[in-house]
Amino acid sequence: MITTSVVIVNYNGGMMLTDCVHSALQQAQQVIVIDNASSDGSLAWLAKKLSSEKDVVLIHAGRNLGFAAACNLGIPAATGENLLFLNPDCILKDGVVEMLGRTLEENTRAGMAGPLLLNPDGTEQAGGRRAVPTPWRSFVRAFGFSKLRQRYPSLFSDFLLCEQPLPGEPLEVEAISGSCMLVRRDAIRDVGILDEGYFMHCEDLDWYMRFRQRGWKILFVPEASAVHYKGMCSNSRPIFVEWHKHKGMMRFYRKFFRHQYPGVLLWLVGAGVWLRFSVLALHYSTRHMRDWLARERG
Numbered sequence: 001m002i003t004t005s006v007v008i009v010n011y012n013g014g015m016m017l018t019d020c021v022h023s024a025l026q027q028a029q030q031v032i033v034i035d036n037a038s039s040d041g042s043l044a045w046l047a048k049k050l051s052s053e054k055d056v057v058l059i060h061a062g063r064n065l066g067f068a069a070a071c072n073l074g075i076p077a078a079t080g081e082n083l084l085f086l087n088p089d090c091i092l093k094d095g096v097v098e099m100l101g102r103t104l105e106e107n108t109r110a111g112m113a114g115p116l117l118l119n120p121d122g123t124e125q126a127g128g129r130r131a132v133p134t135p136w137r138s139f140v141r142a143f144g145f146s147k148l149r150q151r152y153p154s155l156f157s158d159f160l161l162c163e164q165p166l167p168g169e170p171l172e173v174e175a176i177s178g179s180c181m182l183v184r185r186d187a188i189r190d191v192g193i194l195d196e197g198y199f200m201h202c203e204d205l206d207w208y209m210r211f212r213q214r215g216w217k218i219l220f221v222p223e224a225s226a227v228h229y230k231g232m233c234s235n236s237r238p239i240f241v242e243w244h245k246h247k248g249m250m251r252f253y254r255k256f257f258r259h260q261y262p263g264v265l266l267w268l269v270g271a272g273v274w275l276r277f278s279v280l281a282l283h284y285s286t287r288h289m290r291d292w293l294a295r296e297r298g
Contacts, residue, residue: 002105004097004182005030005080009070012040013088016229018049020088025053027097028084032057032074036064042088066199066244067178075193083188087179089229099224100182103170111187111216114176115224116166125228127177129161129220132205135253135261135269170219174212178204180226187216200241202248209256238284246277 006024010017010033017033024031033056035043043058050056057077061070071085082101086092093115100113117128131137161173181204191214195206208218250273258266 002082002101003030003080004028004082004084004101005032005074005078006084006086006097007071007074007078008033008086008088009036009067009074010034010038010042010088011036011064012038013042014040015042015045017042017088018046019091020086021046021050021056023092024084024086024097025050025055027092027095028055028080030055030057030079032059032077034059034061034070034074036061036066036070066196067201068194068198068203069196071203072193072196075188078185081185082182083185084180084182085178087228090180091227091229092180093225093227096180096224096226097182100221103219103221103224104182104184107170107217107219109215109217110184110219111191111211111214112176112181112183113170113219113221113224114181115226116220116222117177117180117228118225120227120229124162124166125177125230126160126162127179129171129173130175130177131161132174132209133249135257135266138249139269139272166222167220168222170221172217173220174218175205175208176218176220177228178207179228179230184216187211187214190214191216197251198248199244200248201245202252205252206255239281242277242280242284246273249273 004027006028008017008020008024008031013020021031021033031053033043033046035058037060046056046058059073059077061073065073075083082104084097084100096115100115103113104110114128117125119125191207191210194203198206211218250270253266253269261269
């Protein structure tokens with residue numbers, strides 16, 4: 001039997017961290033939790049509920065290293081032949097690890113596999129199967145030009161694939177979701193670890209690009225599923241999260257697409273990225289001020 005280690009990066013995951021670990025323990029041989037200096041009591045709650053579990057390894061990062069660097073701390077501690085990188089706001093459905101592992105076993109050039117991601121209401125979540133969001137695809141999506149894809153599919157296609165019918169078997173895709181991805185250890189040795197130049201967001205896209213450059217396939221497995229309570233660990237600091245998300249996207253574009261796009265076009269894309277961040281930051285700041293005033297008025 002191929003063994004699996006689960007790597008979970010926690011930052012103020014609350015009680016959901018315990019639920020996540022519990023769901024992983026039912027299916028994997030080892031669960032590693034790397035804590036990025038949480039302050040919400042999530043580790044104390046985990047220790048209280050799962051104190052007798054010998055297969056849980058806890059690594060204290062000491063500070064908030066970000067997602068990529070924390071994941072990389074877990075890799076050398078993992079004993080499994082496959083590693084499942086799992087967000088603390090994800091709950092695995094029954095049999096997910098076995099189904100993903102079997103898919104990798106049956107496809108020797110598959111470097112990683114991801115499940116069908118579900119919202120809490122049971123609908124499909126957008127990021128579980130997707131194309132790489134190139135600068136052009138991001139532009140098409142941001143300005144609503146994806147509505148023209150039926151007439152011009154090669155020009156105005158979206159990078160999200162969730163509107164397409166679910167396939168009946170594992171499907172090769174350009175990208176899955178970093179919130180739940182089973183990765184072959186041999187592929188990590190070949191490709192290398194996550195790029196720690198990303199603090200959070202886009203490090204998974206970077207990995208997918210590098211896997212495909214080395215000839216490894218990425219598979220979406222529709223029969224396996226997990227529920228993703230998206231944003232549970234980031235809702236308290238939306239501007240901080242958006243800053244790193246947009247910064248990561250710019251790093252991703254420069255790293256992989258600067259030689260494919262004219263400099264002027266990349267500059268325009270970059271301007272659009274930071275304009276979007278500015279609008280979101282203003283929105284969150286205004287909402288925070290409105291909530292504060294409401295509390296003050298009692």
